[in-house]
Amino acid sequence: MLIVTMPVVQLLSIAFASAHLTLELVPACRKLSIYRSWALRIVTYTIQAFLTSLFYQGTNAAIYTTIALIAYIMAQVKGEEVEEAKEQRGRGGGGSGGEKA
Numbered sequence: 259m260l261i262v263t264m265p266v267v268q269l270l271s272i273a274f275a276s277a278h279l280t281l282e283l284v285p286a287c288r289k290l291s292i293y294r295s296w297a298l299r300i301v302t303y304t305i306q307a308f309l310t311s312l313f314y315q316g317t318n319a320a321i322y323t324t325i326a327l328i329a330y331i332m333a334q335v336k337g338e339e340v341e342e343a344k345e346q347r348g349r350g351g352g353g354s355g356g357e358k359a
Contacts, residue, residue: 267309267312267313268313268316270309271306271309271310271313271316271319274302274305274306274309275306275319277302278299278302278303278306281293293340294339294340294341296330296333296334296338296340297334299330300327300330300331300334303323303326303327303330304327306319306323307320307323307324307327310323
């Protein structure tokens with residue numbers, strides 16, 4: 259009954275999902291230390307997976323978030339690190355010019 263009268267769970271779920279999208283898609287966020295923190299992502303994805311599993315419409319979101327959570331846990335266990343984003347140094351074009359990576 260609480261979910262129907264006050265959609266707190268849904269709003270928190272939307273807030274976590276929006277924060278994750280912002281963190282992943284906005285280029286300015288890549289310079290922040292939050293972007294490189296595996297532990298923070300694991301904690302927030304755990305909370306998001308729990309919240310989305312509480313209501314029926316969030317089942318798919320809970321499954322996808324759990325899959326992402328498992329991938330981040332595996333990256334943490336393997337010791338992977340997220341490097342700081344490098345700025346573009348005046349390079350133009352889309353990357354199909356035969357440059358070596």
